[in-house]
Amino acid sequence: MPHRQQYVEPETTVLDGPSTPEPTEASRPRRRRWRKIGLISLLVVTLLGGGTAIAGGLYLRSVESDIDRVDAFSGVPEADRPQAVAKGALNIMILGSDSRDPENTTGSRTDTIILAHLPKDRSSAQLISIPRDTWVHVPRSKDGNHGGRDAKINAAFAWGGVPLMVQTVEKFTGVRIDHVMMIDFAGFKEIIDALGGIDVNSEKTFTSIHPPFRTFQQGMQRMDGETALDYSRQRKQFPDGDFARIRHQQQVIKAILDQAVSGGIVTNPARLNSFVKATSSAVSVDEGMSLLGMATDLRGLRGNNLVFLTTPTKGTGRVGSESVVFADAEGTRSFYEAVRHDTVQEIIKGGK
Template identity: 50%
Template sequence: MTDDPRLRGPRGSARVPNSGRAPGVYRSSGGGGNNPPPRGTAYGRGGQRPPRRGGSARPRWGRIALVGAVALSVIATVIGIGLWSYANGLNDDLNRVDAFAQLVGDRPVDEVDGDLNILVVGSDSRSPDNPTDGGNARTDTIMLMHIPASHDKAYIVSIPRDLYVSVPKDANGNGGEDAKINASFAWGGVPLLIQTVENYTNVRIDHVVEIDFSGLKEVVDALGGVEMNVEQTIDSIHKPYRTFEKGVNKMNGEEALDYVRQRYQFSDGDFARMRHQQQLIKAIMDKATSMGVMTDPSTLNGFLKTVIKAVRVDENFNLLDVAIQFRNLRSADLVFLTSPNQGTGESPTGESIVVSDDGAAAEMYAKMRLDSMAEWVTAHPEAVKKDK
C-alpha cells in the first residue's frame, strides 16, 4: 500500500457493486477531498480547466489523434521545409466536433503541468459485424492516450467496449445507469462518453479525436499498403473469405481492415481485435515515416489528405502545434496497454460484459494522473501489448 494520499482509493478503495468506477482520489470544485461524486454524475463544465497549482498556464499544444500520432513526424517535416501554408490548409480542413460544451458537473483536476490526455473514439460504420442499433452510432474502439510532459512516449490504453461501468447522466437526461461503456456514446455522443471515461478513470481528458476505422482503408492504400504480423492462420468470416497466413503479410487497405475486424477465431475474442487495431496503427506509422513516403511528394500528399478525411477533432485541435511538439515520436515510442480487467462475465441482466479490475485500474490511472506511467510500466512489464 502506498503512503502517497493521491494514490489511495477512497475509504480503502471500496467500490459500489457494478458501479464500474475505478477507485481513486476524486476532487470536486467544492473541495470535497477524497469523497467521490454521487453515481450518475461526471466531471465537466464546458471543457474549461480549473485553476492549476502555482497558477501556471498549460502550454497550448492542440490535440494529438490516433492517426495524428502517425502523421506527427511527416507534418513536422513539411513545416520544416517551409510549407507553412500547406500545413495550415490541412489544419483548416479538419472536421470538428463540439466535445466539451455540454459537459455537466465537476471534472478531475489536473495534477501535473505539461502532460496531455486524449480520448480516441473509433467506430467501424461499414463493418459487417457492426450494424447500427436503432439508428444510434456505436463505438468499437475507445483509447485513452497519455502524452507525458517529457514528450518522449505515448501511452495508449485500450478500454474494452464492453467494460461494465456507471454511465452518468448528461445535460439531456441520457444515461444514469450501469451499462457497457460504449452505450454512453450511443446515448449521448462524445460528451457523455467523456463524462463516463472521466468518471471511471478520474483522469481529466484534454482532447478528443474521432476516427472511423473504415476510413483507414484509404490511408493504407495511400501508403501503398502495410506489413502486418499475423499471429495465427485464420479464414475471414467476411466475404470474400480471405485466408490470412501466419507470419508477416503485406496488406492493402481492404485486407488490413478485414484482418483487424476478425475476433471469433481467436481464443481471446474482442481482446484480439483490440490488439490487432493497435498493431495496424503501428504499421501505418512505420510506413508513413519511411523514406519512400517522405521523399515522394505525391504519396506524402495522398497520405496526409486521407488522414485528414478519416478523423474528426474537437474545436481547439491545432495540427501544427501537435507536429512541432511531438516531431520526434516514432512507432517504437508508442506503448500499448489495456485497461485492467478481470475478463468477461455477466451483468445483472445476463448480458456478456468485461469486468473491471478496480484495484489495478485505480493504480494505473492514478499513475497516469500523476504523469508517472513510465514507473507503472516498469513495475508491470507484462501489461505492455506486443505483436505476437
C-alpha cells in the same frame, strides 16, 4: 474460466468487447458522421517532422481551417471534472467505430475507446484501451432521459454523445480529458493504400469470415488497404474473441506509423499528396485542438515509442442478460493514478 487481461501488455491490448444493445431510434441523439482516421492523420503527419518540419507545418496550416470540429465539452459540469495533476502532460480520448464492418448494422456504436496519454516530455505516447463493454457508472445525460445508472461504458455515447462520453470516462478513470478525437477503422483502406501497403505479423494461420474469405498465413506479410482492413476485423477464429480483433487493430495502427516513417512518403510528392488527401480532410477533433501545435509537440514520436496498454480487468461475465467486462477496481485506481501523475512509463519499465 473468464478471460483475464494484464494491464501492461504493449503487444496484446484489448480495445473492445461484445456489443452493447442499441437504444431505440427515438432515444438516439443526433450525431455528426464518424470521420475516417483522426488518430492516424494526426500522428502520421506529425511524423513528417525533423527535416520536413516546414513542409509538414505548411500542410497542417492548409487543412487546419477545414477540419471538422466537435463540441466535446458542452454541458460537461466543470465542478464534476477531475483536475489536472501533471502539468504539461496531455490526455486525448479517442473514440472509434468501423462503419463498414459487415457485422455492424448500426453506426451508433463506439467500438473503440482509447485514452492516449502524452507525457510531459513528449518522448513517447501510451494508448490505453478501455473495453467497450466495461461495466461502469454512466452519469445522467444532459436531457435527463438516460444514464444515472450502471451500464456498459459505450452506452454513454448512444445516450449523450461525446460530452457524456467525456463525463463517463473521466469519472471512471479520474483522468481529465484535454482533447477528443474520432476515427473510423473503415478509413484504414485509403490510408494504407496511400502509404503503399504495410507489413503485419499474423499470430497464426486463419481464414477470414468475410468475403472473399482470405487466408492469412502465420508470420509477417505485406497487406494492401483492403486486406489490412479485413485482418483488423477478425475475432471469431480466436478463443479470446474481440480481444483478438483489438490486437489486430493495434498491429495495423503501429504498422501504419512505421510505414509512414520508413516508407519514403516524405520524399515522394505524389504519395505524400495521396496520403494527405486520404487523411487530412477526414480529421474530426474537438474545438480547442490545434494540429499544428500537436505536430510540434509530437515531432519526435515514432512507432517504437508508441505503447499499447489496457485498463486492468477481472475478466468477462454477465449482468442480467448482458455480457460485460468487469474492471479490476484496485488495479484501475492505481493505474490511472499513474496516468494522472505522468508516471506510466515507470510502470512499463518496471514490468508491473
